[in-house]
Amino acid sequence: MSTLSASEALRVKLDLAAPALHAATTALWDTDPGRLRARYVEYLHAMHMLIRASVPLMEAAARRCRELSGPDPLAAPLGRFLDEHARGERGHDAWLLEDLAAAGGDPEAAVHRLPFPVVADLAGAQYYWLQHHHPVALLGYIRVLEGNAPATWLAGRLAGLTGLPAAAFRTLREHAALDTGHTAEVDALLDRLAPSHALQAAIGVSALRTADGFVRLFSQLTTVPGGPA
Template identity: 30%
Template sequence: MSFFQRLISETQAEQQAFLSRDVFRKTREADVSLGDYQAFLTQAYHHVKHTVPLLMACGSRLPQQYHWLQSAVAEYIEEEIGHEQWILNDLGAAGGERDRVPYIKPHPSTEVMVAYAYHQIERVNPLAFFGMVHVLEGTSTAMATETAAIVQQALNLPDNAFSYLRSHGSLDIEHVAFFERLMNKITDPDDQDCIIHATKMFYRLYGEVLSSAVEVKDE
């Protein structure tokens, strides 16, 4: 069994718990308000703005035996630069206060997820960051395009309110294949275990971020 297959297998329970959250049921049923979508974008901004700094931190802390991963990290950085601005643009197109969002505090669940990512990179193992990549990119690729279509129809919003979701949907399939190839080059059992543990944690943490959207809109 390849490491990527092991990663999928050993985190299946956490993935199913993640996908069973009420936020996904409500979205499938188009039970979503404009406030829900604006809250989702707001929290997305507050974690996506850390993606490039996290990648930089990960790349700078890779041990000698993983220097081959630096080119992959650099590729991720090039792909991710500016995505938080897409989110702000989407928020403006959806009637949100795009200029205010950068100055408000994120929901505690978002703050905790970001803090956990930095902690893993800086204090535990920089490879743990790939657990976050797997959860956020894998989830987006599987669901983002369909979610965008449902939400757009339910709320009657313009196409330019969905650049973030659609860019992380079916168009990201090549990124998932790229990730699989990277993971299959990691052979150290301790590093594999670290990535698996981080993946389980990020399913839980990101699930809390998504579930917070309804709560945030009413604050």
């Protein structure tokens, strides 16, 4: 009987969550153009709330790896990956504020807005697991974010339907181009690390919890009423 690699085992688990996540994503953008503009602006707020936590999360996990280095064979290579990935992700929260400004929103208000509880749940669970269990759990979170990139056509479609300028869709365009390669990097790292079955379970729990959080977040955004942005 063949044995699945770490990345293959995680993909099997994520396949279980894929239908619900696909349905929530489809529902998010499936509305009349009159409501879509307001919904997109709220989406930018939500993504800023979440993405501004990404680099601090990776930095915290990398610090934890340095604390564990020596007896833990995963710590050093995982920490190097997280440091490099954090450098690549730095500034993406600023893209979202620029998109929001181009869409007619208020970036200053977005910075000071209380993050949604579901966003706090998404990021907060990762802080707990990386500090009190093992930082490798964060790879489940990263894998879901990278593995569910916007479709390459989405930015153009939304621009056409909402009438917003192309400058309001930079983050969607950039992540549609970048995240496929990042997914391959995470998968390759998982297979190089070859975590124990117990740590693979932690990565899987993190990934499935993240997928469920996105379903809840997108379902919440789907209720945004129409009106001016």
